[in-house]
Amino acid sequence: MVGIISYGAYIPRFRIKTEEIARVWGADGAEIARGLGVREKSVPDFDEDTITISVEAARGALARRPLDPGEIGAIYVGSESHPYAVKPSAAAVGEAIGATPVMTAADCEFACKAGTAAIQTGMGLVKSGMVTYAVAIGADTAQGAPGDALEYTASAGGAAIIVGNDDPIAEINHTCSYTTDTPDFWRREGQEYPSHGGRFSGDPAYFKHVQGAARLMLEQMGTTPSDYDYAVFHQPNAKFPTKVAGMLGFSREQITPGLAVPRLGNTYSGAVPVGISATLDIAKPGDRIFVTSYGSGAGSDAFDITVTDVIDSDVFNRNAAPTVEQLLANPVYLDYALYAKHKGKILMQ
Amino acid sequence: MSVPRYWRKQQNRYRLRGTHCETCGRYFFPPRNLCPTCRRDGTIVDYEFKGDGKVRTYSIIRTASEDYDLQTPFVLAVVELEEGTCLTAQVICTPEEVYIGMPVKKAFRRIIADGDAGVIVYGTKFVPA
Ligand SMILES: [Zn+2]
Numbered sequence: 001m002v003g004i005i006s007y008g009a010y011i012p013r014f015r016i017k018t019e020e021i022a023r024v025w026g027a028d029g030a031e032i033a034r035g036l037g038v039r040e041k042s043v044p045d046f047d048e049d050t051i052t053i054s055v056e057a058a059r060g061a062l063a064r065r066p067l068d069p070g071e072i073g074a075i076y077v078g079s080e081s082h083p084y085a086v087k088p089s090a091a092a093v094g095e096a097i098g099a100t101p102v103m104t105a106a107d108c109e110f111a112c113k114a115g116t117a118a119i120q121t122g123m124g125l126v127k128s129g130m131v132t133y134a135v136a137i138g139a140d141t142a143q144g145a146p147g148d149a150l151e152y153t154a155s156a157g158g159a160a161i162i163v164g165n166d167d168p169i170a171e172i173n174h175t176c177s178y179t180t181d182t183p184d185f186w187r188r189e190g191q192e193y194p195s196h197g198g199r200f201s202g203d204p205a206y207f208k209h210v211q212g213a214a215r216l217m218l219e220q221m222g223t224t225p226s227d228y229d230y231a232v233f234h235q236p237n238a239k240f241p242t243k244v245a246g247m248l249g250f251s252r253e254q255i256t257p258g259l260a261v262p263r264l265g266n267t268y269s270g271a272v273p274v275g276i277s278a279t280l281d282i283a284k285p286g287d288r289i290f291v292t293s294y295g296s297g298a299g300s301d302a303f304d305i306t307v308t309d310v311i312d313s314d315v316f317n318r319n320a321a322p323t324v325e326q327l328l329a330n331p332v333y334l335d336y337a338l339y340a341k342h343k344g345k346i347l348m349q
Numbered sequence: 350m351s352v353p354r355y356w357r358k359q360q361n362r363y364r365l366r367g368t369h370c371e372t373c374g375r376y377f378f379p380p381r382n383l384c385p386t387c388r389r390d391g392t393i394v395d396y397e398f399k400g401d402g403k404v405r406t407y408s409i410i411r412t413a414s415e416d417y418d419l420q421t422p423f424v425l426a427v428v429e430l431e432e433g434t435c436l437t438a439q440v441i442c443t444p445e446e447v448y449i450g451m452p453v454k455k456a457f458r459r460i461i462a463d464g465d466a467g468v469i470v471y472g473t474k475f476v477p478a
Pocket of ligand 1: 370373387388
């Protein structure tokens with residue numbers, strides 16, 4: 001059955017605390033951190049972007065399970081911060097992992113759910129027999145305008161999921177989606193920072209679509225939340241996924257392992273793939289994982305996943321790449337001035 | 350900057366692709382097509398370096414050209430790869446962290462961007478292992 005063959009995550013080493021950003025804007029940092037449930041967020045190094053994050057994540061997946069890169073028939077990189085407007089990130093990733101030239105590649109965009117759209121695309125190619133392996137990546141170096149509410153959470157990171165048919169470490173039992181045209185968040189071509197329809201455009205956007213896809217999945221699979229060991233929801237902050245989990249009937253214990261956002265921030269397209277990675281880092285054979293992403297504009301993709309014995313077998317080495325917990329450990333903290341330098345917010349002459 | 354010149358060496362930079370002499374066992378980066386020891390008797394094959402090594406020596410760059418100015422101070426090191434060959438590359442750490450003998454591993458990073466409109470060159474740097 002189609003499933004996850006391997007996975008790898010990458011998070012830059014730098015962080016800035018919510019309270020440090022708030023200090024610059026004269027806001028109450030403790031209050032904002034509590035409200036969002038985000039204590040700090042990751043910041044990319046000067047020479048890191050969506051392509052470098054994608055390559056490191058894909059290399060992590062290949063370290064855990066060495067495959068013949070020539071058998072990778074497709075690479076999809078989902079992001080809203082591709083370094084080029086025209087020139088595919090996926091081709092650079094293919095070259096860097098040695099999968100070129102006999103492969104197809106494309107970049108995906110759907111706000112924060114481009115990574116799960118890439119997983120679904122890869123599943124289709126694998127299930128139809130068009131490719132042996134497809135690499136699906138969600139990665140972002142998210143931008144929030146200085147002083148905007150998004151600046152507290154917009155962060156950097158990503159994860160790669162290799163999809164295939166033979167001996168997956170986790171079978172993907174089913175996927176389904178829920179999509180409408182909703183103007184909650186957007187960025188026009190050539191604009192550096194996104195715009196959003198109000199600070200907490202939650203109900204008609206995040207909550208409607210996440211619940212739409214999640215309830216569709218439960219209905220189509222004939223399951224209830226108690227049938228799952230873990231659940232991963234899109235995490236623009238800690239408040240939204242915690243609230244939607246409660247509305248659907250999932251417990252705090254089910255979502256905790258995959259909730260990286262309090263120490264990571266919102267990695268946009270990377271958020272759910274990183275959440276899946278963090279859950280697979282600790283999952284045991286037989287564990288069942290419920291996943292629902294969210295992308296503004298707007299839509300959600302849901303997945304029902306069952307971990308297999310292969311995760312503990314000789315063909316897979318979980319320790320060959322860093323876990324999300326290890327990637328989050330020992331960060332280097334930046335003050336706002338250094339953060340601005342890192343993010344290119346200072347105009348150089 | 351010449352786009353074709355960077356593109357030709359792209360695979361070497363992206364994946365640390367060099368060569369290996371099967372006759373005497375030496376490794377070469379950048380790649381050599383002729384082994385200086387074995388000459389005509391050498392059998393040269395392509396080889397992708399694992400990317401693990403250590404800092405043999407380094408210097409701290411405090412003043413750099415405009416392209417790299419934002420990153421100063423940074424560490425430029427001669428890295429000795431596990432296979433026994435050396436190359437010059439940036440090590441991503443603070444000047445206080447680096448020391449001779451420090452174990453490092455490869456990392457995929459941006460090397461240089463040709464302004465806001467030009468091509469972005471990617472390649473291999475090193476991070477503490
Ligand atoms: Zn030789």
